[in-house]
Amino acid sequence: MRFFAFFVCLLISLSLQAKEIRIRLLKNQSRLVLTGQDIKTPVSVDPEERVEIRLLKGSSGAKLSLWSFNHKKIFGDSLEIEAQLLQYGQKSLPPKIHIKSRSNGRFDVLADLDFEDYIEGVVVGEMPLSWPIESLKAQAVAARTYAYYHLQNKKYKTFDLDSSQMDQVYRYSESPNDRLSLAIDDTKGLILKKNNKPLIGFFHSDCGGGGTDSALSVWNTHEEGSSTTTCPFSPGLQWTLQVEAKVLGESLGLDSIERITIEKTSTSGRVFLAEVQDEKGQKKNFSGSELRSHIGYGKLKSAAFKVIKAGSLFLFRGQGFGHGVGLCQWGARTMAEKGATFQQILRHYYHVEASPETELAKPILGKL
């Protein structure tokens, strides 16, 4: 009987445990100066003092070291720091961080975050909070779906998701915001599912007006992330990029580029396959997504482009910003302005509405 009571207590405490997600806040650091209040580290430091983390190379490999005033303490491969108002330059960090050294002689900064607090930080990082509330809710569901999918399908070894555009942008914020709380609370535990399995929840800034593409046609993978739709709501950002043939060649691992031939495009016009030839006659094939990765995601803003050669320059002309799969953030904004609910927005871009995920809808300790 006593054992049974213990077992019931264990089950209740497990169900009340907050779901956490491990996020990489900063990567490949060699020196990090942190400021905060009430700083706690494994060694005693003046709580109002700044601390500096460096990686010191010694005969037995690189070790993390913590410097504070004129103290120095050497650690092994990891280090935990807690503080209020923890900051790195202008960037606010969550109150508890883990620092982990990497095999490349640098270190990463990680944090274990409450799952819903993390989703809140992604909405802050991904969409202006002044946008219509229904678009913020749609963003929250997309972000929650992406995170939940990747908790189940591991992408990295030492953490769950990166806090950059490589996954979804996370920004820690101390200041409460009513609109943000509403977007999170009204969608709490809701994710996108098909055949009872979570979708990947891809989203992007602006499809450019030509509609969205399937994950399969952009990355040739993630069949389950497939969804295509028209997007008459997009403002259709137009952009141009000029690159010297020689510079382009360096980015693509070739000599000066002679010719770019677009071989295949997706249904909505994104470059799916391009053949690139340099002046020595070497040829390489790239997907639109690979070209963006080599040239820079901020420069070649999307794969919806045409390209011509003018003298020694290549001129790219394109529309939109981002990979073009899943929710179009600017399209969601326009739909919400026209009166669409977050469920209508999600149905448009993913062909399903958000539904509760039992594991995420459980009551969370401290938030009952």
Ligand SMILES: [Zn+2]
């Ligand atoms: Zn769009």
